[in-house]
Amino acid sequence: MTDPLLTSLLAAVEAAPADVPLRLHVAELLLARDRAAEALQHTTTALANAPGDPAALALLQRVTRALSDPPNPPTNPLPTVHPPTQPFPVRALPEPTENDPASFDWGQAEEQVKDFAPAPAFVEEAGDPVVAEAERPAVRLADVGGMEQVKERLELSFLGPMRNPEMAKAFGKSASGGLLLYGPPGCGKTFLARAVAGELGASFTEIGIADVLDMWVGASERNLKAVFDDARRRAPHVLFFDEVDALGQKRSHLTHSSSLRNTVNTLLAEMSGDNDGVYVLGATNHPWDIDSALRRPGRFDRMVLVLPPDEGARAAILRRHLEKRPVEGIDLGKLVKATEHFSGADLAHLVETAAERALADSMRSGQVRPLTMKDLQAALKEVQPSTGPWFATARNVALFANHDGSYDDLAAYLKKNRRL
Incomplete structure (x- = not known):
């Protein structure tokens, strides 16, 4: 008989398989x-x-137990068969001949066919690690509009010692370790990482969470080791971990996930290994969620705050997104003033929204109408800066969790911009 509840639920699962x-x-x-x-x-x-x-x-254990338990014994067992009172006559068996099945060597036969026997259909194994392809970025820090303070901090804390290892050594400045870029989403952390690779003349690999985490036990750790081994072979090389907080979460928060704890342990071990010529960069929106061991010397021991683009950067970003579109009467200075606290992604979305308005009018009239300041002002009513929620969380960290001074730059920015 059909089960209406189960039938409905099965249909719901088919509609939402995840x-x-x-x-x-x-x-x-x-x-x-x-x-x-x-x-x-x-x-x-x-x-x-x-x-x-x-x-x-827990459910998997119960299901497996149910499958392995023997079925209930029948209610009407078969009658007991008693041995005959008179034993059967015993005859001697003939000696096995060469072609007799009794003389067949089953052990030798298994050895001969074991390499050709197909694996059961339900057996699966994790594949070999596949490392993301490396590239050689052509961008330099000069290609990054504005952000002069960020560039200066990168030069003093990271790029300078990397370019002049002997001079850095004379002053006791280590050229090893990693650099952590943090700040609101969409503010150009990945672009800055590529520019750093371009400044060093090094190859570059971007690693995301999907390049490391795997459902098979031990596979995530093996993938992470393969990433570092590949970077060492390509030295000089910039290894960039995007959203590094997903791979390096605080182990105190992972009490129910031993596999993720092992992944964090592997990342710690690889960053402490022999990484001569490998420059490790990480980007995160939530540095406060990263395991404290990853912030120790030799790992991500330097941290740079990447804020929303300043006026010079906003002008460069807007100019870049407008230059290949038909425009007329754009007051770039006025637009820059109106987009304070916008991220780079917000600015791109603003121009895209304004372009959609001009495109719609052009399609209705059949003639190309340039994008105007009026379109951008209308788009400003729809597109708001997305950095507000991030600063709301960051303010609590800067005020109540800045015990070691790691977030002094963030606290100073928030003090200067109290309206955030």
Whole structure:
């Protein structure tokens, strides 16, 4: 008989295959209805979407136990068969001949065919690590509009010692270690990392969370080691970890995920290894979520705040996004003043929104109408700076968690811009 509730839930799972709680609920119902094989399929799919999920792991144990338990004994067992009172006559077996099955060497046969036997269909293994392709950026810090304070900080704390290792050594300044770029999203941290690689004349690899994390036990650690091994072979090389807080989370927050703890431990070990000629950069929007061990000397021991673009940077960004579009009567200075606290991504979105208005008018009239200041002013009513929520969180950190002075730059900026 059909089960209306289960049928509806199965249809909901098919419509939302990534909904882990819903899929686990369906698996629970299937297990309760003695459909353990189907429950196993849904449980393993949930684990693929949420590796290490405690509820999914607990359900997997129950399903596996249900599949391995022997079936209930029949209510009407077969009658007991008693041995005959008279024993059967015993005859001597003939000696096995060469072609007799009894003389076949099964062990030798297994050795001969074991290399050709296909693996069971349900057996899967993690593949070999695949490292993201390296590139050689052509951009330099001169290509970064504005941000003079950030450039100066990069030059003094990172680039200068890297270019002049002997001079840095004479002053006791280490050229090793890593650099952490932090700040609101969309403010050009990745572009700055490429410019640093361009200044050093080094190759560059960008590593995201998808390049490291893997569902198989031990595979994430192996992927991370492969990333560093590849960077060492390419030295001089800039290894850039985007959203490094996802890979280097505080281990105190990972009590229920041993695999992620092991990944953090591997990152710590690799950054402390022999990385001569490998310059490790990281970018994050949440430096306060990074494990404190990653901030120790020899790792991400230098930190640079990347703020929303200043007036010079905003002018350069707006000019770049407007230069290939038909424009007329744009007051760039006025536009720069109106976009304070906008990130680079916000500025790109602003120009895109204004261009859509001009394009719509052009399509209605059949003639190209240039993008005007009126379009940009209308877009300013729709597009607001996205940096506000980040500064709201950062203010609490700067006020109450700046015990070692790591966020002095952030505190000074917030003090100067109290309206944020």
